[in-house]
Amino acid sequence: MSLFYDRAKIYVKGGDGGAGAVAFRREKYVPEGGPSGGDGGRGGNIVFVGDEGMSTLVDFRYKRHYKGERGEHGQAKNMTGKRGTDVELRIPVGTVVLEDETGDVIADITEHGQRVVVAAGGRGGRGNARFMSNTNKAPTLAENGEPGEERWLRLELKLLADVGLVGFPNVGKSTLISKVSAAKPKIADYHFTTLVPNLGVVELEDGQSFVMADIPGLIEGAHAGAGLGHEFLRHTERTRLILHVLDISGSEERDPLEDFRIIQEELRLYSPDLAQRPVLVAANKIDIPGAEEHLRRLKEELGEELEVFPISAATGEGLQPLTYRIAQLLPDIPVPEITNYTAEHVVTKAEPEQRFEIIKENNQFVIMGKEVEKHVRMTLFDREESIYRFQNILKAMGIDDALREAGIKEGDSVEIAGMTFEWE
Known part of the structure; x- marks a missing residue:
């Protein structure tokens, strides 16, 4: 299983424009042919294309520099040079593209097939035919092509997990993910925490698979940005199914029912939309004495509206019915609309720019x-x-x-x- 990377830094440069030509008509019977140097072709752009089949930025770890093709130079007889070919880079849906230096958002790739030019090719230089005027009938003047745009970009992929695990710390989310997933890939550290979110791919015998993310850090007040709240919640926005993991043994003097209510309320306050996602409950640590009583209370309270799965992540008990139920539900749950992230982040600066x-x-x-x-x-x-x-x-x-x-x-x-x- 490959690692899931969620962040990469790359350099992109549009192709330079081709140079304009200096040429004059050389024809029989035209003693003083006018200027006929054509313009250079425009350089190729670097274009990002959203691809829902990709789920990691791993490709950008191995190749980090991308350059557009240069435009061809102009030629005699007013012939314009050929345009440089665009370089198209496929990029996972859910990637936010930021200018590395300023942190400004350039694009938010939210749809399959969405196209964004991230480094434009330079325009072609003008040939001498373009500089003819009443005062200068035979200009020997032309331009070089304009250099292509260049910049360092930072790519950030919001986790594209099908199932988001929520629950207080120490309820056993990491153990659960390590038990059910085919691998225990780590994601590059987030800037907001020393904790590393776990991402696991759960593969079932029939070839079905889904991605489960355990994202640490949901605590009371998360919706207001406390702790790691916002980062955690932003990543759950794209999950289709929420799996509540509760410590049903009450081992840390906590009441599992109360924990369930707190986290449901957090989700509702942060995003009513998120709170509407389908929910399953994993009642973990069923192997610890005293868990049965809490489980009975939980089922009485939630049994009508939610499915509760008693499990032990430590011993593996009950994990199979849970993963099969998730796999059964997912195909019928649509992928949530991705809210565009750009509007709140793109900064338009109005101060006049110093020319030199x-x-x-x-x-x-x-x-x-x-x-x-x-x-x-x-x-x-x-x-x-x-x-x-x-x-x-x-x-x-x-x-x-x-x-x-x-x-x-x-x-x-x-x-x-x-x-x-x-x-x-």
Whole structure:
């Protein structure tokens, strides 16, 4: 059985756009052919596609870098370069995609086949045919392609368990899961707790299987966010069946009936929808003296509305009827609608973005900023016309004035996006 991972970090980069071409018509009887350099093709995107057949992020543990295909360069005769192919990555339904650096939610994959572009390819550079004007009939100017978007992403898979085990600590949930499941996989530690939620795949002889999750941490007040409450509850949102595990022996001076009521109330307060899910009760520790009396009370109280299964997770008694009943019920319980998680998390920032920043180190000035760095990468510096255009862009952006204000002198060097220029 493979491990169930619920978290991965990957790097994605859209393909760079292809460069525009510099070309002129060369035809018989057309002495002064006009410019005919075509545009470069757009780079390929990195696209996530929701796949309900996947239940882990394990694939992303082995390959962590993904790059889109570069667009082809433009050609003569106004031919546009071919677009780069998109890279499609299949991703389990239930995965939340976050920007690693800021923690902002980029997407919540909630449906099979849902498509999200997580790193767009760069646009193709323009060929010289696009720069013709009344004043310049034969431009020798073209652009490089725009670099593709790149970012580190954090993927978090909300547990996709069919059966969620709820109950107070020490009622025997972990023992139960280790007894009935084919394996005892661990999930990567959650950031909110040192406890590791257990996930087990229960496989029956007839080939049926289901995933059972024991998620520690439900306590009184969980619905209000106390303790590990919210994280615990968020993961149970996607389970189809709730299994209440009670310590029927009352061994820790607790009343199993009272425990049942408290946890039902917690679920109801957090999510009325969750409280409506089908429930089975596992009355555990039936092998301990004194359990019979509590079991009788429990059955009297709940027997009409809920099925109660007396079990002993320690000895294995009663586990078979319980797992078979779960397997029998699951096919008829629809997978709950997944509430979209994005709205409450996506942050829209309205503050105006600074276009560039100038840092002075001795006689060197470093200019930083997405926009200006993009212009550097898209300029073909082996052509005089392109350089002239680049200088005009710097002027229009206000960079010339800002450098003068910062005290730049003839001969000082200016660095942008790894390229060094001399100021004159």
